[in-house]
Amino acid sequence: MSGPLDGLSQWDDFVEQRYMPGKEQDQFRQYDEMTPAGVKEFYRLNHANQTREFVLRKKREYTGLNRAQMSTWEALDYLNTLVDDSDPDTDLSQIEHNLQTAEAIRRDGHPRWMQLTGLIHDLGKVLCLYGEPQWAVVGDTFPVGCAWSDKIVFHDYFAANPDGNVPLYQTRTGVYEEGCGLDKVDMSWGHDEYLYHVVKDYMPEPALYMIRYHSCYPIHREGAYSYLMNDDDREMFEWVRKFNPYDLYSKSDGKVSVAALRPYYEDLIREYLPEKLRF
Helix, strand or coil, rough: CCCCCCHHHHHHHHHHHHCCCCCHHHHHHHHHHCHHHCCCCCHHHHHCCHHHHHHHHHHHCCCCCCCECCCHHHHHHHHCCCCCCCCCCCCCCCCHHHHHHHHHHCCCCCHHHHHHHHHHHHHHHHHHHHHCCCHHHCCCCCCCCCCCCCCCCCCCHHHCCCCHHHHHHHCCCCCCCCCCCCCHHCCCCCCCHHHHHHHCCCCCCHHHHHHHHHHHHHHHHCCCCHCCCCCHHHHHHHHHHHHHHHHHHCCCCCCCHHHHHHHHHHHHHHCCCCCCECC
């Protein structure tokens, strides 16, 4: 897995620290200035290459779900082959990280579907194993086809994006209509959007919002693009905000027993998902 990031977890670490509760705007700017060079290069590539044409092409390529058929646990095992040797702070596998998120949600008494969401929400990162570059797998997501909000981290890097030369795309609503709803808005491509299409026929609506928009920090943390949202979006984003702390802050070096927890989560998987998922 080559790219400017040492590993996908370096982006996870960046957003965890940047969006630490209680930070003021000037602290965001200060933190961004101290960001490691590899993370900055990742955002430069992301912002330069996530054009509307690119997003629509990736949707055509992947949302037909004709890559593979796997059980949910087989997909977790497959994601586990994405080895990240760069993170010296933890020796946890991808499955252990996902189980930590799910267990934190379970411990706080949230619904079973939300526990399952914690387990599977990063499964779309298998895109890396299909050869996609890091900047097309992770990263803060944002609408394409309309003006980029200045709330998007490293906003200046959009200067290299060809969509800046399309006048319509640089208007407030772009190709969309006021209050059209986010389901009609094309978001930058990555693991969130991909997994949404994999599970959209099976999971409850709040879970689908958590999966589809958990990396959309400009909206759920910064309040941008409210003029594209409808009432259903606003209601469902309360669930996204409820999920976000578990996504960012539930992971630690505390070991979980995959063997001990697997029967509980296999039962949970059978409750909501088919025996095989199409990827």
